[in-house]
Amino acid sequence: MAIITKELALEIAKKLKAKIVKHTKAHDIAVVYHKGKLIANFGIRRGSNRNLGHDHIPEQIFLRVRDARLLGQCPLSREDWVKILREKGKV
Amino acid sequence: MSERDPISLMCPPFEEEAGQPWLEEDQCLAQVAWQEKLPIAGNWVQVLPHLMEAFTVALTPRWHEVARLETLQREVALLKDRCAVLERVAPILVPIETFAPEPYEVVKPFHAVVRHQEDQYIASFFDANLSASGDTQAEAVANLKDIIAGTFEILTTVEEDELGRGPLQQRKVLEQFMRKEG
Numbered sequence: 001m002a003i004i005t006k007e008l009a010l011e012i013a014k015k016l017k018a019k020i021v022k023h024t025k026a027h028d029i030a031v032v033y034h035k036g037k038l039i040a041n042f043g044i045r046r047g048s049n050r051n052l053g054h055d056h057i058p059e060q061i062f063l064r065v066r067d068a069r070l071l072g073q074c075p076l077s078r079e080d081w082v083k084i085l086r087e088k089g090k091v
Numbered sequence: 092m093s094e095r096d097p098i099s100l101m102c103p104p105f106e107e108e109a110g111q112p113w114l115e116e117d118q119c120l121a122q123v124a125w126q127e128k129l130p131i132a133g134n135w136v137q138v139l140p141h142l143m144e145a146f147t148v149a150l151t152p153r154w155h156e157v158a159r160l161e162t163l164q165r166e167v168a169l170l171k172d173r174c175a176v177l178e179r180v181a182p183i184l185v186p187i188e189t190f191a192p193e194p195y196e197v198v199k200p201f202h203a204v205v206r207h208q209e210d211q212y213i214a215s216f217f218d219a220n221l222s223a224s225g226d227t228q229a230e231a232v233a234n235l236k237d238i239i240a241g242t243f244e245i246l247t248t249v250e251e252d253e254l255g256r257g258p259l260q261q262r263k264v265l266e267q268f269m270r271k272e273g
Binding site for chain 2: 001002003021022024025026027029031034036037038039040041043045052053054055056059060062085089090091
């Protein structure tokens with residue numbers, strides 16, 4: 001089973017206050033803004049299966065799979081994530 | 092009846108037996124050659140332990156050989172399994188030459204890297220930091236194309252100064268490889 005399921009992907013999007021700005025054939029594309037700048041984007045697959053695999057998301061938001069999971073499950077906050085991005089020179 | 096050595100017990104002369112001889116002549120000779128190494132005298136009760144010992148000595152190298160072959164067979168089976176896993180999970184490169192039917196054209200063909208992870212496939216265009224998942228390799232690649240086209244459209248409609256470092260780099264990379272048709 002995928003590590004990042006659709007359910008977790010939606011939690012991650014919610015946590016990052018991501019906006020769904022585009023609906024493509026197979027995805028909803030979520031974008032994350034920070035201080036007026038678009039800093040990350042990722043696709044959330046269409047489909048009703050809550051276990052649909054989204055293991056592509058961690059690298060799109062510059063995180064390790066483990067940290068992306070923590071982001072969706074709560075221990076890691078949006079502020080922590082921005083801090084990680086800043087450390088990696090992505091913001 | 093005089094005491095007979097075990098050789099003659101095993102290989103009775105033809106004239107002493109009414110039926111067929113117990114062993115063929117060459118088998119008897121082989122037994123003799125074997126027994127010459129043994130201090131055999133007396134009856135079978137005395138001979139048997141020696142025969143058993145000789146039998147063990149003769150077979151030990153064979154047992155070792157069999158054990159070695161069994162180990163090799165196990166290792167070959169293990170390697171076959173590992174090869175099968177590697178064939179299944181090894182990343183593959185898939186050339187991207189079209190976005191049809193989406194209204195984008197490929198300016199410069201590029202490759203998607205498709206790898207197996209857990210029970211799904213992930214297709215990535217690393218230069219643009221774009222990835223997509225799929226239940227099959229083909230689905231992952233199709234999803235990646237979908238993500239690339241959608242992201243390209245978003246990034247090209249946002250003002251450049253509104254893009255952070257990551258998305259700005261994505262846009263610059265994508266512009267080298269694709270453009271909107273018409």
